[in-house]
Amino acid sequence: xxxxxxxxxxxxxxTGGKVTLSCNQTNNHNNMYWYRQDTGHGxxxxxxxxxxxxxxxxxxPDGYKASRPSQENFSLIxxxxxxxxxxxxxxxxxxxxxSNSDYTFGSGTRLLVI
Amino acid sequence: xxxxxxxxxxxxxxxxxTTVLTCSYEDSTFNYxxxxxxxxxxxxxxxxxxxxxxxxxxxxxxxxxxxxxEKKLSLHIIDSQPGDxxxxxxxxxxxxxxxxxxxxxxxxxxxx
Numbered sequence: 001x002x003x004x005x006x007x008x009x010x011x012x013x014x015t016g017g018k019v020t021l022s023c024n025q026t027n028n029h030n031n032m033y034w035y036r037q038d039t040g041h042g043x044x045x046x047x048x049x050x051x052x053x054x055x056x057x058x059x060x061p062d063g064y065k066a067s068r069p070s071q072e073n074f075s076l077i078x079x080x081x082x083x084x085x086x087x088x089x090x091x092x093x094x095x096x097x098x099s100n101s102d103y104t105f106g107s108g109t110r111l112l113v114i
Numbered sequence: 115x116x117x118x119x120x121x122x123x124x125x126x127x128x129x130x131x132t133t134v135l136t137c138s139y140e141d142s143t144f145n146y147x148x149x150x151x152x153x154x155x156x157x158x159x160x161x162x163x164x165x166x167x168x169x170x171x172x173x174x175x176x177x178x179x180x181x182x183x184e185k186k187l188s189l190h191i192i193d194s195q196p197g198d199x200x201x202x203x204x205x206x207x208x209x210x211x212x213x214x215x216x217x218x219x220x221x222x223x224x225x226x
Contacts, residue, residue: 033213040218102148103150103214106157
Protein backbone atom coordinates (compact mmCIF):
# COMPACT_ATOMS: atom_id res chain seq x y z
CA UNK A 1 0.00 0.00 0.00
CA UNK A 2 1.33 3.40 -1.02
CA UNK A 3 2.20 5.50 1.98
CA UNK A 4 4.15 8.35 3.51
CA UNK A 5 6.23 7.37 6.53
CA UNK A 6 7.81 9.88 8.89
CA UNK A 7 10.47 9.31 11.49
CA UNK A 8 10.88 9.82 14.32
CA UNK A 9 7.33 9.97 15.62
CA UNK A 10 8.40 12.06 18.59
CA UNK A 11 11.59 14.00 19.22
CA UNK A 12 12.98 16.04 22.08
CA UNK A 13 15.89 18.29 21.15
CA UNK A 14 17.99 20.82 23.00
CA THR A 15 18.22 24.43 21.95
CA GLY A 16 21.10 24.92 19.53
CA GLY A 17 21.23 21.28 18.54
CA LYS A 18 20.77 19.82 15.07
CA VAL A 19 17.55 17.98 14.25
CA THR A 20 16.78 15.93 11.16
CA LEU A 21 13.25 14.81 10.37
CA SER A 22 12.91 12.11 7.76
CA CYS A 23 10.17 11.25 5.30
CA ASN A 24 9.82 8.32 2.91
CA GLN A 25 7.08 7.84 0.32
CA THR A 26 6.13 4.82 -1.74
CA ASN A 27 3.55 6.67 -3.88
CA ASN A 28 6.03 7.33 -6.70
CA HIS A 29 5.04 11.01 -6.48
CA ASN A 30 7.35 13.64 -7.88
CA ASN A 31 6.47 16.30 -5.34
CA MET A 32 7.06 16.30 -1.61
CA TYR A 33 6.28 18.90 1.03
CA TRP A 34 7.08 19.76 4.63
CA TYR A 35 4.48 21.54 6.76
CA ARG A 36 4.29 22.53 10.37
CA GLN A 37 1.02 22.65 12.26
CA ASP A 38 0.42 24.99 15.16
CA THR A 39 -2.76 25.99 16.94
CA GLY A 40 -4.23 29.06 15.32
CA HIS A 41 -2.05 28.79 12.22
CA GLY A 42 -3.23 25.65 10.51
CA UNK A 43 -0.75 24.07 8.09
CA UNK A 44 2.16 26.22 7.00
CA UNK A 45 4.48 25.23 4.15
CA UNK A 46 8.19 25.17 5.03
CA UNK A 47 9.91 23.60 2.01
CA UNK A 48 8.91 21.51 -0.97
CA UNK A 49 10.53 19.59 -3.78
CA UNK A 50 9.74 18.84 -7.41
CA UNK A 51 11.93 15.77 -7.51
CA UNK A 52 15.27 14.27 -6.53
CA UNK A 53 17.89 16.96 -6.08
CA UNK A 54 15.45 19.89 -5.93
CA UNK A 55 14.31 21.90 -2.94
CA UNK A 56 12.24 25.07 -2.91
CA UNK A 57 11.38 27.52 -0.15
CA UNK A 58 7.84 27.56 1.08
CA UNK A 59 6.11 30.27 3.07
CA UNK A 60 8.12 29.97 6.31
CA PRO A 61 11.60 28.61 5.39
CA ASP A 62 13.70 30.58 7.88
CA GLY A 63 15.61 28.30 10.25
CA TYR A 64 15.00 25.20 8.13
CA LYS A 65 16.82 23.40 5.35
CA ALA A 66 15.58 20.55 3.21
CA SER A 67 17.21 17.71 1.32
CA ARG A 68 15.77 15.46 -1.40
CA PRO A 69 18.41 12.82 -2.18
CA SER A 70 16.02 10.50 -4.01
CA GLN A 71 12.46 10.27 -5.34
CA GLU A 72 11.40 8.49 -2.15
CA ASN A 73 13.13 10.51 0.56
CA PHE A 74 12.78 14.10 1.75
CA SER A 75 14.38 15.40 4.94
CA LEU A 76 13.83 18.54 6.97
CA ILE A 77 16.88 19.84 8.83
CA UNK A 78 17.00 22.23 11.73
CA UNK A 79 20.67 23.20 12.02
CA UNK A 80 20.25 25.21 15.23
CA UNK A 81 16.98 24.25 16.87
CA UNK A 82 15.09 26.91 18.82
CA UNK A 83 12.08 26.59 21.17
CA UNK A 84 9.95 28.44 18.58
CA UNK A 85 10.38 25.42 16.34
CA UNK A 86 8.46 23.25 18.78
CA UNK A 87 5.59 22.00 16.65
CA UNK A 88 4.07 19.06 14.81
CA UNK A 89 5.67 18.52 11.42
CA UNK A 90 3.95 16.81 8.52
CA UNK A 91 5.44 15.50 5.32
CA UNK A 92 3.25 15.02 2.25
CA UNK A 93 3.68 13.73 -1.27
CA UNK A 94 1.72 14.79 -4.33
CA UNK A 95 1.44 14.04 -8.01
CA UNK A 96 2.67 16.14 -10.90
CA UNK A 97 0.36 18.93 -12.11
CA UNK A 98 -1.93 19.26 -13.98
CA SER A 99 -3.19 16.05 -12.48
CA ASN A 100 -5.60 16.38 -9.63
CA SER A 101 -3.78 13.86 -7.49
CA ASP A 102 -4.03 14.99 -3.94
CA TYR A 103 -1.59 15.13 -1.11
CA THR A 104 -0.89 12.05 0.95
CA PHE A 105 0.28 13.03 4.41
CA GLY A 106 2.41 11.16 6.90
CA SER A 107 1.36 10.72 10.52
CA GLY A 108 3.52 13.57 11.73
CA THR A 109 6.55 14.16 13.95
CA ARG A 110 5.98 15.90 17.25
CA LEU A 111 9.09 17.98 18.03
CA LEU A 112 9.79 19.57 21.39
CA VAL A 113 12.79 21.89 21.63
CA ILE A 114 13.86 22.59 25.22
CA UNK B 115 -1.67 37.01 3.04
CA UNK B 116 -4.29 34.44 3.86
CA UNK B 117 -5.84 33.31 0.60
CA UNK B 118 -8.23 30.72 2.01
CA UNK B 119 -10.47 31.55 4.95
CA UNK B 120 -12.49 29.06 6.93
CA UNK B 121 -15.31 29.50 9.37
CA UNK B 122 -16.18 28.77 12.03
CA UNK B 123 -12.92 28.09 13.86
CA UNK B 124 -14.71 25.59 16.08
CA UNK B 125 -18.14 23.99 15.96
CA UNK B 126 -20.11 21.66 18.20
CA UNK B 127 -23.16 19.76 16.94
CA UNK B 128 -25.35 16.98 18.29
CA UNK B 129 -25.28 13.49 16.88
CA UNK B 130 -27.72 13.21 13.99
CA UNK B 131 -27.56 16.90 13.15
CA THR B 132 -26.28 18.60 10.02
CA THR B 133 -22.85 20.24 10.09
CA VAL B 134 -22.04 23.12 7.74
CA LEU B 135 -18.48 24.37 7.32
CA THR B 136 -17.69 27.30 5.06
CA CYS B 137 -14.68 28.51 3.17
CA SER B 138 -13.87 31.51 0.99
CA TYR B 139 -10.92 32.22 -1.27
CA GLU B 140 -9.41 35.20 -3.03
CA ASP B 141 -7.50 33.96 -6.05
CA SER B 142 -9.89 33.61 -8.99
CA THR B 143 -7.42 31.31 -10.77
CA PHE B 144 -7.99 28.55 -8.20
CA ASN B 145 -9.94 25.78 -9.84
CA TYR B 146 -9.54 22.76 -7.60
CA UNK B 147 -10.79 22.57 -4.03
CA UNK B 148 -10.09 19.59 -1.77
CA UNK B 149 -11.31 19.15 1.79
CA UNK B 150 -9.07 17.28 4.21
CA UNK B 151 -10.10 15.57 7.45
CA UNK B 152 -7.65 15.20 10.32
CA UNK B 153 -8.13 13.07 13.42
CA UNK B 154 -6.04 13.72 16.55
CA UNK B 155 -2.56 12.23 16.26
CA UNK B 156 -2.86 11.65 12.53
CA UNK B 157 -2.03 13.50 9.35
CA UNK B 158 -4.76 15.11 7.23
CA UNK B 159 -6.43 12.85 4.69
CA UNK B 160 -8.44 13.75 1.62
CA UNK B 161 -12.16 13.68 2.34
CA UNK B 162 -13.78 15.08 -0.80
CA UNK B 163 -12.80 17.44 -3.60
CA UNK B 164 -14.47 19.49 -6.31
CA UNK B 165 -13.43 21.17 -9.54
CA UNK B 166 -14.62 24.66 -10.37
CA UNK B 167 -16.65 23.34 -13.32
CA UNK B 168 -19.01 21.71 -10.82
CA UNK B 169 -21.24 23.24 -8.18
CA UNK B 170 -21.84 20.16 -6.06
CA UNK B 171 -20.18 16.87 -5.23
CA UNK B 172 -21.56 14.24 -2.94
CA UNK B 173 -19.91 11.29 -1.21
CA UNK B 174 -22.13 9.49 1.23
CA UNK B 175 -22.99 11.80 4.10
CA UNK B 176 -20.55 14.45 2.87
CA UNK B 177 -21.41 17.06 0.23
CA UNK B 178 -19.34 19.99 -0.93
CA UNK B 179 -20.90 22.98 -2.68
CA UNK B 180 -19.03 25.48 -4.84
CA UNK B 181 -20.10 29.03 -5.73
CA UNK B 182 -17.71 30.49 -8.28
CA UNK B 183 -19.32 33.93 -8.40
CA GLU B 184 -19.02 34.42 -4.65
CA LYS B 185 -15.71 32.51 -4.36
CA LYS B 186 -17.14 30.36 -1.61
CA LEU B 187 -17.33 26.68 -0.74
CA SER B 188 -19.11 24.73 1.92
CA LEU B 189 -18.97 21.24 3.35
CA HIS B 190 -22.21 19.70 4.60
CA ILE B 191 -22.25 16.62 6.80
CA ILE B 192 -25.67 15.11 7.28
CA ASP B 193 -26.50 12.75 10.16
CA SER B 194 -23.30 13.83 11.92
CA GLN B 195 -21.67 11.12 14.03
CA PRO B 196 -19.26 11.29 16.99
CA GLY B 197 -16.72 9.62 14.70
CA ASP B 198 -16.83 12.71 12.48
CA UNK B 199 -15.20 14.73 15.27
CA UNK B 200 -12.02 16.00 13.66
CA UNK B 201 -10.38 19.06 12.17
CA UNK B 202 -11.48 19.90 8.63
CA UNK B 203 -9.27 21.86 6.25
CA UNK B 204 -10.52 23.59 3.17
CA UNK B 205 -7.86 23.96 0.49
CA UNK B 206 -7.45 25.42 -2.97
CA UNK B 207 -5.08 25.36 -5.89
CA UNK B 208 -4.82 25.78 -9.59
CA UNK B 209 -4.53 22.40 -11.28
CA UNK B 210 -1.22 23.50 -12.82
CA UNK B 211 0.23 24.57 -9.48
CA UNK B 212 2.47 22.53 -7.24
CA UNK B 213 1.21 24.03 -4.01
CA UNK B 214 -2.08 23.67 -2.24
CA UNK B 215 -3.20 26.63 -0.13
CA UNK B 216 -4.82 25.52 3.13
CA UNK B 217 -7.28 27.29 5.36
CA UNK B 218 -6.62 27.30 9.10
CA UNK B 219 -9.12 24.55 9.76
CA UNK B 220 -12.37 24.03 11.65
CA UNK B 221 -12.46 21.88 14.80
CA UNK B 222 -15.68 19.87 14.77
CA UNK B 223 -17.05 18.18 17.88
CA UNK B 224 -20.05 15.90 17.50
CA UNK B 225 -21.69 15.12 20.83
CA UNK B 226 -23.57 11.85 21.38
